[in-house]
Amino acid sequence: MAVYLVCAAAIMGDPGPVKIGYSDDSIILKRLSVTQTGNHLRLRLVQVVEGGRKVEKALHDRFALLRLHGEWFDHDPAMEGDLGLPAYAPSLEWRRPWPIVAWGGPVYREASRLLRATPEHREKRRATRLKMEAMRRLSATLDRDPDAMRRMKMIVAKHRASLNGSAPP
Numbered sequence: 001m002a003v004y005l006v007c008a009a010a011i012m013g014d015p016g017p018v019k020i021g022y023s024d025d026s027i028i029l030k031r032l033s034v035t036q037t038g039n040h041l042r043l044r045l046v047q048v049v050e051g052g053r054k055v056e057k058a059l060h061d062r063f064a065l066l067r068l069h070g071e072w073f074d075h076d077p078a079m080e081g082d083l084g085l086p087a088y089a090p091s092l093e094w095r096r097p098w099p100i101v102a103w104g105g106p107v108y109r110e111a112s113r114l115l116r117a118t119p120e121h122r123e124k125r126r127a128t129r130l131k132m133e134a135m136r137r138l139s140a141t142l143d144r145d146p147d148a149m150r151r152m153k154m155i156v157a158k159h160r161a162s163l164n165g166s167a168p169p
Contacts, residue, residue, distance in 0.1 A: 001022055001023070001024060001050075001051060001052035001053075002022065002023060002024075002028060002048050002049065002050060002051065003020065003021070003022045003048070003049050003050075003051045003052070003055045003056045003059065004020075004021055004022070004023060004028055004031070004032075004045060004047070004048045005018055005019070005020050005045070005046040005047045005048075005059075005079055005080075006018065006019045006021070006032060006035060006043050006044070006045055006046065007043070007044055007046045007075060007079075007080075008039065008041035008042070008043055009041045009042040009043070009044070014075070015075035016041050016075065017068055017072045017073060017074060017075065018046065018072070018073050018074075018075050018076075018079050019035060019043075019071050019072050019073075020056060020059045020060060020063070020071055020073060021056060021071050022051065022052055022053060022055070022056040028045075028048065032045060046079060046080050047079070047080065047083065049083060059083070063076060063079070
C-alpha cells in the first residue's frame, strides 16, 4: 500500500487543494485518473510514501487545520517537502517532479505496460479469454441447433436442483 498526495493546478498563482489518500501500489495512477475525471483542475502527484490507512490518517491528523472537505486540504509547502516517512519504492521508476498523468498519456501508458507484464495480470487476462471463447462457442451452438436451448435449460434446471437439494423438474 502507498499513500499519495495529489495537488490541483495553481489557481491565480496559488497552489490548489491537495488530496491525501492511499491506494494499492498497482493502481495509484488509475486512482489519479479517476480523481482527475471528477475534477475541473489539472492534478499532479506531489508525493508517494510507503504506508496504508494508518499513515494516511496520521497525515490527515497532521494537516487537520488545513482540511477543506473529506481528503482535500489547503496546500502547505510542507506537503511537498520531507514528510519524515519512508519513500515509496515501487516497481515503476518514478521521477520528480511528478508529471501530470493524463488518461492515455505517456506516464499512464508506461505504468499500464508494466502492470500488464505482471503474472497476476496475465493470468486474469487468460481466464477472461477462456470465458469469452466458451461464450462464443455456446452462442454458435445455440445458433446452429434450435433444440440446444431447450436442452441447456434442462441442464441448468437439474444443476440448480442439485444445488438446492430438491428433485429436478
